[in-house]
Amino acid sequence: MEETYTYKYPHAAIAADCVVFGFDGHELKVLLVTRGAEPFKGKLAFAGGFLRMDETVEECAARELREETGLEINMLRQLGVFSDVNRDPRERVVSVAFYALAKRTEVKAGDDAADAAWYAIDQVPQLAFDHDYILRQALQRIRRDIHFEPVGFGLLGNEFTMSELQRLYEAILGVKFDRRNFTKKMLQMGLLEEVGNERQANSAQRAIHRGRAGRLYRFNESMYESMKRKNAFRLEF
Amino acid sequence: MEETYTYKYPHAAIAADCVVFGFDGHELKVLLVTRGAEPFKGKLAFAGGFLRMDETVEECAARELREETGLEINMLRQLGVFSDVNRDPRERVVSVAFYALAKRTEVKAGDDAADAAWYAIDQVPQLAFDHDYILRQALQRIRRDIHFEPVGFGLLGNEFTMSELQRLYEAILGVKFDRRNFTKKMLQMGLLEEVGNERQANSAQRAIHRGRAGRLYRFNESMYESMKRKNAFRLEF
DNA sequence: TCAAAAGTGTTCGCATTACACCCATGG
DNA sequence: CCATGGGTGTAATGCGAACACTTTTGA
Numbered sequence: 001m002e003e004t005y006t007y008k009y010p011h012a013a014i015a016a017d018c019v020v021f022g023f024d025g026h027e028l029k030v031l032l033v034t035r036g037a038e039p040f041k042g043k044l045a046f047a048g049g050f051l052r053m054d055e056t057v058e059e060c061a062a063r064e065l066r067e068e069t070g071l072e073i074n075m076l077r078q079l080g081v082f083s084d085v086n087r088d089p090r091e092r093v094v095s096v097a098f099y100a101l102a103k104r105t106e107v108k109a110g111d112d113a114a115d116a117a118w119y120a121i122d123q124v125p126q127l128a129f130d131h132d133y134i135l136r137q138a139l140q141r142i143r144r145d146i147h148f149e150p151v152g153f154g155l156l157g158n159e160f161t162m163s164e165l166q167r168l169y170e171a172i173l174g175v176k177f178d179r180r181n182f183t184k185k186m187l188q189m190g191l192l193e194e195v196g197n198e199r200q201a202n203s204a205q206r207a208i209h210r211g212r213a214g215r216l217y218r219f220n221e222s223m224y225e226s227m228k229r230k231n232a233f234r235l236e237f
Numbered sequence: 238m239e240e241t242y243t244y245k246y247p248h249a250a251i252a253a254d255c256v257v258f259g260f261d262g263h264e265l266k267v268l269l270v271t272r273g274a275e276p277f278k279g280k281l282a283f284a285g286g287f288l289r290m291d292e293t294v295e296e297c298a299a300r301e302l303r304e305e306t307g308l309e310i311n312m313l314r315q316l317g318v319f320s321d322v323n324r325d326p327r328e329r330v331v332s333v334a335f336y337a338l339a340k341r342t343e344v345k346a347g348d349d350a351a352d353a354a355w356y357a358i359d360q361v362p363q364l365a366f367d368h369d370y371i372l373r374q375a376l377q378r379i380r381r382d383i384h385f386e387p388v389g390f391g392l393l394g395n396e397f398t399m400s401e402l403q404r405l406y407e408a409i410l411g412v413k414f415d416r417r418n419f420t421k422k423m424l425q426m427g428l429l430e431e432v433g434n435e436r437q438a439n440s441a442q443r444a445i446h447r448g449r450a451g452r453l454y455r456f457n458e459s460m461y462e463s464m465k466r467k468n469a470f471r472l473e474f
Numbered sequence: 475t476c477a478a479a480a481g482t483g484t485t486c487g488c489a490t491t492a493c494a495c496c497c498a499t500g501g
Numbered sequence: 502c503c504a505t506g507g508g509t510g511t512a513a514t515g516c517g518a519a520c521a522c523t524t525t526t527g528a
Binding site: 398399400416417420421447448449450451452 | 504505506507508509510
């Protein structure tokens with residue numbers, strides 16, 4: 001197995017990296033893996049790895065994420081290409097970064113996997129490579145996208161209360177909203193549908209907090225699709 | 238000079254391609270080069286080429302654009318990575334696409350260069366590689382970005398009339414605006430400053446059309462920077 | 475019964491829209 | 502003098518922002 005690959009011109013290697021965000025009901029988190037090998041052994045980095053010849057960068061990102069963290073995510077969005085000449089000490093590596101949003105139910109799955117864990121966004125230590133920079137870019141990006149796409153819903157379970165949704169928006173954007181205005185706006189946007197009165201189902205999960213239990217909603221995907229087609233769409237906050 | 242480059246794993250080649258938009262006062266145009274070599278010899282494609290080991294993809298894009306079209310553009314924005322396995326018949330090539338906006342004064346410079354020319358956006362013939370697809374993505378992108386960044390101004394000369402600006406927005410978005418409302422909104426946005434009464438200067442350029450001459454404005458960059466910092470910014474249309 | 479969270483409506487101001495007439499200029 | 506395009510104001514409407522009290526629930 002001493003195969004090698006030869007080219008007439010030098011080729012940079014291509015890697016895909018995944019910035020995966022999650023939400024635990026209070027804080028925004030990001031999924032990081034502890035590196036088990038040099039370079040940056042022991043440091044935290046995003047899940048990621050090198051492109052194979054039979055896959056697109058999107059497929060590569062999804063595969064590496066699955067292999068390294070156990071997370072199965074199809075909705076990976078391109079964040080950008082990072083190509084500083086010396087960003088990897090081994091050889092010239094150009095990284096295509098992706099970002100994704102994990103539903104709360106998936107967060108646990110990630111925890112199972114070897115060295116992957118969730119870190120609160122404002123407590124992330126220094127990362128390997130240029131991943132600090134990539135993380136900043138990803139945060140900027142999600143803050144922008146949340147205005148136009150129902151990005152937020154990807155971070156919650158299938159059913160959620162209005163205040164969970166509000167806390168999510170507040171965590172991502174770093175601001176506070178008026179509860180009444182938030183509710184009004186979300187509802188009149190028409191993307192939420194109320195869940196019938198089977199609240200008991202999730203009572204276990206929700207028994208954590210005191211006070212009155214919130215009404216449950218779910219994201220109405222088909223409504224979203226039809227709005228996207230008419231492109232009359234803006235999630236202003 | 239029989240140098241070759243050998244790697245332990247296969248490496249895809251990396252290329253950068255530039256989707257450059259221009260505006261002639263009436264139509265949106267895109268800059269295309271006629272390919273002089275196989276594959277797709279004789280077909281139109283974006284300016285672009287392979288990444289060198291001592292440059293970032295941004296530098297690569299700017300260099301290829303300069304070499305192939307004579308255009309000197311610093312403000313290239315990443316559009317996305319296109320990595321279908323068979324998008325290039327020669328070898329596996331992953332393309333990083335950029336888009337840019339050329340000021341009207343620069344359009345002529347482009348015309349000088351060998352095989353580069355401007356094509357009206359709705360008269361673009363079939364392109365080489367997957368460049369048709371990339372063009373569609375670029376259009377979508379510019380239509381989105383124009384709402385948040387003063388993208389449009391990059392397509393006009395330093396001085397322009399309100400109706401030139403309006404025609405540009407209309408050409409990009411494919412809609413019509415009310416003249417009065419457009420003017421009002423643009424002015425109260427505070428990004429334009431009126432040019433002192435030296436209209437004579439450009440009279441040559443502007444003598445083309447009949448009717449009353451429009452007032453000239455210029456884009457107020459420093460105002461834009463300060464607004465961006467406060468991030469109180471939205472160009473709604 | 476107390477504390478914590480959820481539910482709900484109204485008012486005010488601003489921004490967007492729709493809409494029509496007069497003015498300047500060049501041919 | 503006429504055709505083309507430029508400049509301008511107002512009224513109606515809709516949306517976002519601000520704001521407080523009552524209800525439910527679990528401890």
